[in-house]
Amino acid sequence: MKFTTILASAACAVLFSFNGVSASPINLQTRAAAANSGVVVGYFPNWLYQDFLPTKINFKKYTHIYYAFALQVAGNVPIWEDPEIMNEDIEYGFPALVKAAKAAGTQVTISVGGWTGSTKFSPMAASAAGRAEFIKWNVDLVTKFDLAGVDLDWEYPNGAGPGCNTVSWNDVDNLLLLVKELRVALDKASPSKYKEITMAVRIVPWGGPEDATDVSPFVPYVDRFHVMTFDVNGNWEPVSGPNSPFRVEKGKGFQKGFVEGIEYWNKAGVPFNKLAGGVAFYGRSQTLTGSTAPTTQYSPSSLTSPLGDSDDGPWTNPYCPADSSAASGQWKYSNLRSQGVLTTPVTAASPWVRHFDDITQTPWLYNPTNKVYLTYDDPVSVGVKTSWAVEKGLAGVFAWSIEQDNGELVEAMQAVRNGVIPPVSSTTTASTSASSSSPVTTTTTTTASSSGTPLPGGKCDGVAAFNAATAYNTGKQVTYNGGLFKAQWWTQGETPSSTGPDWAAWTYVGAC
Structure with missing residues (x-):
């Protein structure tokens, strides 16, 4: 997750031994299968403080809340950027969130890493002693609060991430050792109540110059792979494109979207029922440089982001100062609605013009007064992804991040919980021409x-x-x-x- 973002009973005692690590992958799969379907995960950023209290979360819309992030930025033990979040008396703190979630029947998982919190995964994972310290910290936390498990969000093995991550050629091998040893430790600490291991992963594995084609050694130990099918295109490229396409247009933009990314992980050895697709509760804007209004999402654009919503502004990665920007260009979906850019989920207010791309199945906006292109997801596009997740038998879907939604997007994800494909629009009318300044509505017909x-x-x-x-x-x-x-x-x-x-x-x- 970029820009400070970025499963029940035992049935088999057969033990497997890999690299000297004893674990029980068959037992794992048996115990986990029942809980690893119909999952709706919402990541909750722990830097929100008073801006978005746990009491604002509609827990009943989520099966899991992932508390993000514990940071792996120094030594072998994760840290909290603000230790006060572990205070029992702090209303925005972790204990308050756990209490509220459990009261609603929602599980809580601790997520370690993220875009800014992965700089020292590599040296920790490189030694048995380092991994042991890291694992003990996580297992202790899971045990103390009776959490659902641990989410590893290393962005990215074999890759520099924001530019400052320590990198080693054997990062992936060491990550595999880490998840094997973590599986053993969690089973030992909680023999009667299964604890999950999940991973937030890049749209193609892992993070280095070469995309991995076989990730099957991880499958027995990892319950879900959360494929981050967003941040696909953005202002790091001189051509605009959709932030989170359902499918990609051949030859246009980065050639992996929601479908292509998940299918890549499947072909690399991960069964569909261990894959969860990512849903972005935010959009990205870019300033186009052409002289005419765009007719597609792919247009020449500036590498400098325009100012996004009312929460946007200058930002510097505290653990990688070179990773900074005057503005991110991001728009929370909730702010698109509250700031009047979208007067309804499918209607844009003047001077914005709404379009819907039938290939990528995503809406996009254009403002002719300042040449700003804005790519985002709405309930229609989220519904398309949710339907495909149900059809393919995915473990579920997840969202970054919950405070960026006003409730309309997570509602469109609910069908995955029942395994029922919602009705799909039989027709979609295109928006008015790109030169129009009137509000635009995309209409649909349901059979x-x-x-x-x-x-x-x-x-x-x-x-x-x-x-x-x-x-x-x-x-x-x-x-x-x-x-x-x-x-x-x-x-x-x-x-x-x-x-x-x-x-x-x-x-x-x-x-x-």
């Missing part, structure tokens, strides 16, 4: 299934009235304001509407 037809005679006999306190599963019907509605996926508290967008939980069947 109704036979199970969504009105009851005989148009009556709703026997169908219960909607109750905001009731949880409804996919396919459940309710009556509301004289209409019959059907749930497209699991939902609770969302009021049915006959004029709701296609990404809403309820679809209108007809009048009673």
